[in-house]
Amino acid sequence: MEVEFLSRIQFALTAGFHFLFPPISIGLALYIVIVEAAWLFSGRECFRCAAKFFLKLFAVIFAAGVATGIVLEFEFGTNWPVYSNFVGDVFGSPLAIEAVFAFFMESVFLGVSLWGWEKTGRKAHFFATLAMCAGAHLSAVWIISANSFMQTPSGFELEFSDPATGAVRALAEGSVPSPEQISSTRAVITDFWDMALSASMPDRFFHTVSASWLCGAFFALGVCGWMILRGKRVSFSRPCALLALCYAVLSSLLMLVTGHSSAKTLAATQPEKLAAFEGHYRTCDKAPLYLFGWVDEGSRSVAGVKVDGFLSLLAFGSSGKVVEGLEDLPSGEFLRKIYPGASDESLKDIRPSYWAPVNFSFQTFRVMVYAGAAIFLFSAWGICLWLSGKIFDSKAAVSRAFWFCSMFSMAMPMIACQAGWAAAEVGRQPWIVWHILKTSDAVTTAAGAMEILLSTLIFSSVFAVVAAVAIFVVLEKIRRVREDC
Amino acid sequence: METLQIVWFALLAALLAAFMVCGGFDFGAGMLLCRMRPERREKAMAEIAPFWDGNQVWLVTAGGALFAAFPKAYSEILSNMYLPTVLFLAFLIFRAVSIEFFLASGGGTWRSFWARVCAVSSFASMFLFGMALGAVFGGEALCASKGDFGVLGHMVDAVPLAAGTLAVLFCLAHGSVFLALRENTFDTESFRTVRALLTLLSAAYLLYAVLFITCGRSYWIPKHIAGGVLLSAYLPLTAAMRLSRKKMSGLVFFMTSLFAFLCICAHALALFPYIAAPHESSAGISIYAASSSETTLKIMLCVALAGVPLAVAYFAYAHYVFSKRVVRGKLKGYSDIKS
Numbered sequence: 001m002e003v004e005f006l007s008r009i010q011f012a013l014t015a016g017f018h019f020l021f022p023p024i025s026i027g028l029a030l031y032i033v034i035v036e037a038a039w040l041f042s043g044r045e046c047f048r049c050a051a052k053f054f055l056k057l058f059a060v061i062f063a064a065g066v067a068t069g070i071v072l073e074f075e076f077g078t079n080w081p082v083y084s085n086f087v088g089d090v091f092g093s094p095l096a097i098e099a100v101f102a103f104f105m106e107s108v109f110l111g112v113s114l115w116g117w118e119k120t121g122r123k124a125h126f127f128a129t130l131a132m133c134a135g136a137h138l139s140a141v142w143i144i145s146a147n148s149f150m151q152t153p154s155g156f157e158l159e160f161s162d163p164a165t166g167a168v169r170a171l172a173e174g175s176v177p178s179p180e181q182i183s184s185t186r187a188v189i190t191d192f193w194d195m196a197l198s199a200s201m202p203d204r205f206f207h208t209v210s211a212s213w214l215c216g217a218f219f220a221l222g223v224c225g226w227m228i229l230r231g232k233r234v235s236f237s238r239p240c241a242l243l244a245l246c247y248a249v250l251s252s253l254l255m256l257v258t259g260h261s262s263a264k265t266l267a268a269t270q271p272e273k274l275a276a277f278e279g280h281y282r283t284c285d286k287a288p289l290y291l292f293g294w295v296d297e298g299s300r301s302v303a304g305v306k307v308d309g310f311l312s313l314l315a316f317g318s319s320g321k322v323v324e325g326l327e328d329l330p331s332g333e334f335l336r337k338i339y340p341g342a343s344d345e346s347l348k349d350i351r352p353s354y355w356a357p358v359n360f361s362f363q364t365f366r367v368m369v370y371a372g373a374a375i376f377l378f379s380a381w382g383i384c385l386w387l388s389g390k391i392f393d394s395k396a397a398v399s400r401a402f403w404f405c406s407m408f409s410m411a412m413p414m415i416a417c418q419a420g421w422a423a424a425e426v427g428r429q430p431w432i433v434w435h436i437l438k439t440s441d442a443v444t445t446a447a448g449a450m451e452i453l454l455s456t457l458i459f460s461s462v463f464a465v466v467a468a469v470a471i472f473v474v475l476e477k478i479r480r481v482r483e484d485c
Numbered sequence: 486m487e488t489l490q491i492v493w494f495a496l497l498a499a500l501l502a503a504f505m506v507c508g509g510f511d512f513g514a515g516m517l518l519c520r521m522r523p524e525r526r527e528k529a530m531a532e533i534a535p536f537w538d539g540n541q542v543w544l545v546t547a548g549g550a551l552f553a554a555f556p557k558a559y560s561e562i563l564s565n566m567y568l569p570t571v572l573f574l575a576f577l578i579f580r581a582v583s584i585e586f587f588l589a590s591g592g593g594t595w596r597s598f599w600a601r602v603c604a605v606s607s608f609a610s611m612f613l614f615g616m617a618l619g620a621v622f623g624g625e626a627l628c629a630s631k632g633d634f635g636v637l638g639h640m641v642d643a644v645p646l647a648a649g650t651l652a653v654l655f656c657l658a659h660g661s662v663f664l665a666l667r668e669n670t671f672d673t674e675s676f677r678t679v680r681a682l683l684t685l686l687s688a689a690y691l692l693y694a695v696l697f698i699t700c701g702r703s704y705w706i707p708k709h710i711a712g713g714v715l716l717s718a719y720l721p722l723t724a725a726m727r728l729s730r731k732k733m734s735g736l737v738f739f740m741t742s743l744f745a746f747l748c749i750c751a752h753a754l755a756l757f758p759y760i761a762a763p764h765e766s767s768a769g770i771s772i773y774a775a776s777s778s779e780t781t782l783k784i785m786l787c788v789a790l791a792g793v794p795l796a797v798a799y800f801a802y803a804h805y806v807f808s809k810r811v812v813r814g815k816l817k818g819y820s821d822i823k824s
Contacts, residue, residue: 060585066538067581071574073548077563078570088556089777093785096549100792103542108799111535112806119806159778186556188778446564455571462575466582473589 004443006452007079012425013456014071016418017463021065023417026140026209027216027251028058029106029133034243036126050236051129054220055114056477062110064470068463079452082182083432083442090156090187090195091146098142106135140209148201150433151424152269155195156187158436176337179441187436203265204424207258210251211420214375214413217248218406221382223478225406228392234481238392245386249379255372260314267315270434272329272354273427276361278311280325287311287323292366295359300327302362330354334435356429364423371416378409489782490772493554494760496789498753500550501618504543505655505745507800510738511537513660515580515607516653517678518600523593526600530587532667535807537584539800541577546796551760553785557775558760565627569617569640576610579603611656612649616640619648622752623701624764643700647693651748654689658682659741662725666734667808679729679737687722690744694719702762703755715751718744 032054039047073095076084084091109131116125158171163184171177177185189195224241227234266274274280279295279302280287286309293304309319316323327348335347335354342350385391385402393399432439444452511533518526552559563570579602587599620626623644661682665675698712725740756762763769776782 060589063538063582063585066541067578070541070545070577070581073545073552074563074570074574076552077559078567079564081560081564084552084560085557088552088559089781092549092553092556092559092777093781093788096546096553096785097788097792099542099546099549100788100796103545104539104792104796104799107542108539108796108803111539112803115531115535116806119809189781189784192780192784444564444567446561447567451567455568458571458575462578466578469586470582473586476590 002449003447003452004440006449006456007443008439010079010452010456010459011075012422014068014075014459014463015425016421017467018065018068018072019417019421020414020467021061021068022136022140023208023212023215023414024219025058025062025065025216026136026212027214028054028061028219029129029136029216030213031216031220031244031247032058033126033129033133034247035240036129038239038243040122040126044239046235046239049234050240052117053236053477053481054223055129057219057223057474059110059114060470060473060477062106064466066107067466071459078447078455079444080432080442081444081446083437086182086185086437086442087149087187087433090153090189091149093189093192094142094146094149094196098139098146102135102139102142104135106132106139109135137209140212141205142196144205144208145196145198145201148198148204149195150431151204151428152199152201153187153195153433153436154198155189155191155193157190158185159188160185174337176436178338182437182441187433199269200262200265203258203262206254207262210254210258211413211417213251214248214255215410215417217244217251218375218410218413220244221248222407222410225403226478227481228394229400229403229407231394242386242391245379245382248375249383252372252376252379256376259369259372263314264316267323270428271324272326273356273361273424274315275324275326275329276356276358276427277365277423279358279362280311280323281327282325283322283328284325285312285320285322287315287321287325289314290362290366293362295362297358326355326358327351330435354430356427361423361427364419364426367419368416368423371412371419375409375412375416378405378412382406487773489779489786490776491758492786493550493776493782494753494757494772497547497550497554497760498749500543500547502746502749504540504547505652505749506659506742507536507540507543509656509659509745510663511540511660512580512607512611513656513658514664515584515603515660516611516657517604517660517664519604521600523596526596528668529664530584530600532664534584534588535803537581539803541581542796550785550789554777554782555760555770555772555775556777558770558772561770562621562626562761566617566620566640569613569620573610573613573617576606576613579606580610607656608653612653614649615652616645616649618652618752619645621761622648622756624762624767624769626761627767627769628764643696647696651686651689651693654682654686655741655745655748658686659738659745662729662734662738662741665729665732666738676729676732679734680726683722683726683729683741687719687726690718690722697751697755701755704762705758706754708755711751711755714747714754718747718751721747 032051035047035054036051038044039051109128112120112128113125113132116128120128157173158175158177159168160171160177160181161168161184171185221241221244224237224244227237228241263274278287279290279293281300288306288308289310290302291305291307293302293306295302312321312323313319315321330351332344332347335350336342339347339350381402382391385399390396390399391402428434430438430440432442514529514533518529521529583599583603583606587596587603590596617626620640620642623642625640625642625645658679661675661679665679668675694715697715702708703711721740721743725737725744728736728740758771758773759769760772760775761770777785
């Protein structure tokens with residue numbers, strides 16, 4: 001238990017810290033491509049300066065992302081060897097493909113793009129930046145493909161090799177290996193594309209990528225906002241701020257679509273998780289959606305403000321539809337695979353051990369949704385100001401207020417990413433691979449609690465130093481922005 | 486079925502060799518930073534800045550390939566070598582960020598500080614990496630008992646320590662050759678460094694070869710073949726010495742790369758068919774027991790056949806871009822990073 005708890009804390013810390021950086025770098029990569037395209041088509045030198053400036057910021061954020069990401073790749077082996085051995089046949093390939101097809105492209109062309117301004121022609125440079133951006137997006141494809149396998153596994157079969165006889169046989173489809181079977185069972189790929197494009201993968205990919213674009217757009221908007229507010233004489237601040245605003249508006253519209261479609265897929269594929277997000281305990285039609293509230297996990301009730309029928313409407317398209325509650329989830333049919341012949345009464349007592357922490361999922365999900373709503377409203381405010389022609393009017397208080405807020409607004413998509421990630425991963429518990437392998441059965445048996453505690457302390461302090469210096473360096477680079485690039 | 490596992494074993498060795506050849510020069514240049522004068526240091530940093538990131542991807546790819554092709558080896562080696570891996574990763578983080586942080590500001594104190602961080606972390610991470618490879622080769626990697634911090638103790642053994650030292654000295658020599666190649670000024674001082682480091686590497690290599698032949702074991706392939714391949718690595722090393730006197734830096738770089746390749750080959754041959762060698766307390770992990778299913782190995786082979794040539798093409802393009810003489814006026818890249 002201790003080893004499991006510490007390993008989970010360590011993974012949450014390292015993955016959460018890592019996940020601060022890639023969304024910004026993915027979003028910023030596309031923004032830099034847009035700015036460079038503007039330079040190519042308009043020929044205005046200010047866009048070249050802007051691309052150069054943002055590339056320098058990108059390099060620091062990307063380096064922090066790479067340095068913290070490499071930890072994760074090896075952590076599957078150090079802390080979750082049972083998991084790695086169990087799913088390696090399926091889960092390893094997207095990770096390897098990510099390295100081969102995405103990381104090489106992104107890293108090598110970042111080098112060319114960042115340091116090659118004097119050594120490449122305009123088109124070659126644009127091509128390098130474009131390849132870097134494509135690499136960043138490809139890495140998102142494969143890592144989300146790997147993560148989606150943990151959420152909605154498909155395209156595999158379970159292969160059990162009997163330790164006594166050595167005979168190898170496939171387990172029946174949908175079976176859940178018992179804890180004793182786990183060490184001699186592994187998931188084996190049967191259909192690669194079915195595995196890579198599992199049921200939740202397309203929605204989760206578009207949802208994450210639109211969140212990343214928002215991170216990039218708001219980062220660029222905030223940086224330009226600071227320059228505008230401080231009256232820095234930088235020729236690119238205004239055109240780039242408008243580009244960032246358009247980028248933010250389009251991404252936030254896309255976010256509405258992808259968020260909704262992710263929720264619908266969630267309702268179809270992982271009903272327990274949806275019920276945990278909503279604190280929805282009892283199966284009913286006209287299921288309510290809580291605007292905010294507090295889940296009392298003891299009495300299985302939610303205190304808060306609710307809108308009746310809204311959950312049914314959002315999840316299934318009609319307010320009359322029945323939404324299953326946690327008290328009926330996971331289904332009896334599924335639980336009887338683990339507890340054959342259990343009576344309905346005993347299943348009632350078993351069920352709560354298959355629920356995610358409900359209040360935590362409920363609250364983090366709301367943080368994500370409200371941060372998303374704030375992002376949407378903020379972009380709408382920017383567009384209104386632009387249309388009314390006041391956006392760069394330094395005498396108008398409303399314009400100054402907008403740019404002042406823009407500097408801090410870059411935190412909103414990052415908060416949404418962190419909260420959304422926490423909800424998605426905690427909501428999957430107690431499973432590490434949905435309905436197949438439990439997190440508690442997947443943890444290391446080789447390392448001891450003290451070793452894991454020590455490594456958690458090492459990583460936390462290293463990450464704290466890296467974060468502090470990276471923020472300082474990015475701020476310094478922004479502060480020393482120059483015109484003569 | 487068996488062919489696929491052998492192919493993947495060879496591919497893993499090739500990926501490790503690619504990391505030593507590509508990553509080796511920026512780790513080595515990083516270590517050399519602490520003994521350089523400021524203006525030389527800036528130049529060296531500007532030379533490795535466009536490449537370090539891509540070079541490190543060879544390591545990430547090797548890790549991913551080990552995970553996908555031999556999941557059992559991946560999980561057992563890493564979980565048994567818990568603390569060494571964690572320390573290695575911690576130093577690797579500092580190395581990666583120190584390069585970007587160094588370039589981020591022009592202040593003298595700031596730069597010497599991050600140059601030192603880069604040197605120390607490059608040294609420590611490469612030493613631990615070499616040690617880990619040595620422990621996998623010698624079998625010490627799998628003999629930890631749970632939670633006693635014991636693996637660190639087990640790793641302080643002849644083969645891992647010698648492998649760590651050899652890896653560090655190789656990177657130093659290889660890095661100095663890369664810097665000499667890029668400076669292209671036929672500067673006597675940088676070639677003096679190259680020769681000194683090559684001499685040091687040769688001495689360490691000869692001691693290592695003695696250790697390899699006397700204490701090392703081999704399993705399937707006869708030991709004299711693996712030993713012969715290791716001894717043949719002496720040829721590129723002497724060739725590198727001769728060529729460095731003639732200041733032919735491009736060829737010297739090729740020779741040190743060939744040296745790394747042959748060393749990795751010798752170890753892979755001796756280790757075959759094991760991924761982690763057997764030891765007193767463990768039976769080792771063979772490629773047959775550890776491998777993924779045939780389908781996965783086939784899929785991954787297609788990925789490697791399509792992806793690795795692409796990656797090589799990216800590197801070729803990047804090196805081509807940065808080996809160009811600067812078109813307009815003086816090297817603006819250098820003055821640019823000072824800002």
